[in-house]
Amino acid sequence: MGRSDCLVVIPVYNEAENVGKVIDGVRECMPGLDIVVVDDGSVDGSVGIVKDKGVKVICLPFHMGYGTAVQTGYKYALRSGYNYVLQMDGDGQHEPKNLPDFLRELKGDRADVVIGSRFLEPRGRKYHGPLLRRIGRVLFAAVTSFLIRQRVTDPTSGYIGLNRKALEYLSKDVYPVDYPDADVIVMLHRAGFRIKEIPVTMYENRSRGTLHRGMRPLYYIFKMSLSLFVTMLRRRGEPCL
Amino acid sequence: MPLRQKIFAVMVALAILVAIVELVRRRKLKEEYSFLWLLVGALMLVLGVWYGLLQAITRFIGAGFTSSTLFFFGIIFLMLMNLHFSIKVSDLSEKVKNLTQEVALLRAEREESLPSSD
Structure with missing residues (x-):
């Protein structure tokens, strides 16, 4: 059976309402792509829905958090020999129609890491979201842009494309599983990876059970500030664990 | 004493x-x-x-009482122990994460090799 060289990784946690639609959307836009869903200990029947769709599902034995789920998908892709990974959330926030854009950038070797930004979308919908999240996003977008000397508009996007080199790097213990976003971008930049943002369409969170739910904003700001600070203290091209 | x-x-x-x-x-x-x-x-x-040793240490660090010396070093020790355990917990968290991922991946691999089992 012919297999794609690209894997779509979808982390889910209690997304029974949305995950089916997300899978259908991916299949509709890119029928040839392989999909893996990483279930982060859902208790709402998400796994059954994914299996009914005939999609490969990896079940973490218990809830470990978004970063661990995502990294499990990376490890699976690496072991299975995929060259590219496209990561999107299972809550229906990310528009699957943008998937070909990621792949075009990666296969054209224009970047090692492609980040989908909702704020670069030329004509489209304005994304709002909760105020605290918006403040955090603006703040860390500015800090990240300053640190890597490149404009980053959406560090918390979660809609990401990676080539195999970046995949290998992020599958190691250097990956911060606790709210991985701006710090990962800075880490990747300092490790020499080429990062590019592309415009994508993003919707407001549809579900209540999203992986990002319950994010403690103050802890997030503390964690991200500390993580960015120590990342800058580390030597460039630090040895991978 | x-x-x-x-x-x-x-x-x-x-x-x-x-x-x-x-x-x-x-x-x-x-x-x-x-x-x-x-x-x-x-x-x-x-x-x-050897109480004389405690008195000597107290004089050396400039504390007023030997009891202050004991409390000071006691608190320092407990703080270091807490730091030590925080380091251990961080290390164990990383290992638990890796193990959890490994279990999930192995389980998925096994299911793949037994397609008709369920």
Whole structure:
């Protein structure tokens, strides 16, 4: 059976309402792509829905958090020999129609890491979201842009494309599983990876059970500030664990 | 230091040392983690027997009372122990994460190799 060289990784946690639609959307836009869903200990029947769709599902034995789920998908892709990974959330926030854009950038070797930004979308919908999240996003977008000397508009996007080199790097213990976003971008930049943002369409969170739910904003700001600070203290091209 | 106080300090130190050794013997405490506690027990024993040493340390650090010296070093020790355990917990969290991922991946691999099992 012919297999794609690209894997779509979808982390889910209690997304029974949305995950089916997300899978259908991916299949509709890119029928040839392989999909893996990483279930982060859902208790709402998400796994059954994914299996009914005939999609490969990896079940973490218990809830470990978004970063661990995502990294499990990376490890699976690496072991299975995929060259590219496209990561999107299972809550229906990310528009699957943008998937070909990621792949075009990666296969054209224009970047090692492609980040989908909702704020670069030329004509489209304005994304709002909760105020605290918006403040955090603006703040860390500015800090990240300053640190890597490149404009980053959406560090918390979660809609990401990676080539195999970046995949290998992020599958190691250097990956911060606790709210991985701006710090990962800075880490990747300092490790020499080429990062590019592309415009994508993003919707407001549809579900209540999203992986990002319950994010403690103050802890997030503390964690991200500390993580960015120590990342800058580390030597460039630090040895991978 | 009155004799009664000295006897009490020595007995407490000995009790701590015996308790630590017993915990290691029963495999309730690993040797690795017993080291610092044994060190504290031994230090208490030495200070209980040799009060002059505590007085010398108190003079050296400029403390007013020997009890202040004991509290100061006691708190420093407890803080270091907490830091030590925080480091251990961080290390264990990373290992638990890796193990969890490994279990999930192996389970998925096994399901893949047994397509008709469910």
